[in-house]
Amino acid sequence: MKRKKIYIAYTGGTIGMKQSSRGYVPVAGYLTETVKNNAEFTREEMPLFDIHEYCPLIDSSDMSPHHWQQIADDIKSKYDQYDGFVVLHGTDTMAYTASALSFMFENLTKPVIVTGSQIPLSQLRSDGQVNLLNAMYLAANYPIAEVSLFFNNQLFRGNRATKAHADGFNAFASPNLSPLAQSGINIQLIEGKLSPYVEQSLQVTPIKSQKIAILYLYPGISVDMVKSVITEDVKGLILLSFGVGNAPQQPEFLEILKSATDKGTVIVNLTQCIQGQVNMGGYATGNALLNCGVLSGYDMTLEACLTKLHYLFSQNLELETVRHLMQDNMRGELTR
Numbered sequence: 001m002k003r004k005k006i007y008i009a010y011t012g013g014t015i016g017m018k019q020s021s022r023g024y025v026p027v028a029g030y031l032t033e034t035v036k037n038n039a040e041f042t043r044e045e046m047p048l049f050d051i052h053e054y055c056p057l058i059d060s061s062d063m064s065p066h067h068w069q070q071i072a073d074d075i076k077s078k079y080d081q082y083d084g085f086v087v088l089h090g091t092d093t094m095a096y097t098a099s100a101l102s103f104m105f106e107n108l109t110k111p112v113i114v115t116g117s118q119i120p121l122s123q124l125r126s127d128g129q130v131n132l133l134n135a136m137y138l139a140a141n142y143p144i145a146e147v148s149l150f151f152n153n154q155l156f157r158g159n160r161a162t163k164a165h166a167d168g169f170n171a172f173a174s175p176n177l178s179p180l181a182q183s184g185i186n187i188q189l190i191e192g193k194l195s196p197y198v199e200q201s202l203q204v205t206p207i208k209s210q211k212i213a214i215l216y217l218y219p220g221i222s223v224d225m226v227k228s229v230i231t232e233d234v235k236g237l238i239l240l241s242f243g244v245g246n247a248p249q250q251p252e253f254l255e256i257l258k259s260a261t262d263k264g265t266v267i268v269n270l271t272q273c274i275q276g277q278v279n280m281g282g283y284a285t286g287n288a289l290l291n292c293g294v295l296s297g298y299d300m301t302l303e304a305c306l307t308k309l310h311y312l313f314s315q316n317l318e319l320e321t322v323r324h325l326m327q328d329n330m331r332g333e334l335t336r
């Protein structure tokens, strides 16, 4: 059987870093050489691959919508030449990039798997080899045609994943959707659906940085504090509320939200809870938000909600369309 071909877009992150006097830094050429010289990656059961190193390689804390665009354009330009795509990325903002790509790509018929590691390949006990090997193997043999994130033997839907552990190998969780696949002695498909390799023209919707604010509520939050976040030029606001979407009932606070939505700010309500979803009909405190024009973000992750707002505001859509699509399940990012 013809060996599959995988394209590896290497953007940076711990996986290819080395120790320096300032802590870990990405080092050009290091990862590519290590992978090419490692017999595991060139076994005949493994797919053929090419690695494209980005310049400069970055710590993912420096990622921005401009980089998301660069990754999407890169994959699009190589789309017909490869069977699957792996994006090597730092873990810190990996879930944001995976979410952004999931919205930007339309008609995806090949897998795009984002992965990285917690310990650099250059260090003892690195999780980089197992993450990259598995991501490549899955991309070649278990083609799930969506943007996913592989980490610690689990393949998650990209826009459902969130960084959940700062220093564990189980760095990611998908609190509101079971993994797409689990990698044990056998590879077990769970939510993922295998897709036949069909050629279809991939579309990439351009994305640009937008004025989006995030307001994390806490008991006793002052009206002045809320006012300082919801300024005139904010196009979208993510409100991280209590429980099933509840907020203080203070009239001044609600008035600020109402006046913002009246002026066209899209306010989306997400829960601060790790798991579960917003239901503004549950309590009077949530219902008050609904009456201010606040939208439900259902069970979206913060990463999915933020990148979806960037994606929708990057197009010339009517305000009502943006409001409608924010509550619509576009790429499997929310449960309704």
Ligand SMILES: NC(=O)C[C@H](N)C(=O)O
Residues within 6 Å of the ligand: 012, 013, 014, 015, 058, 059, 060, 061, 089, 090, 091, 092, 093, 116, 117, 118, 119
């Ligand atoms: N584990 C990692 O990759 C963390 C690193 N700071 C990054 O996100 O690039």
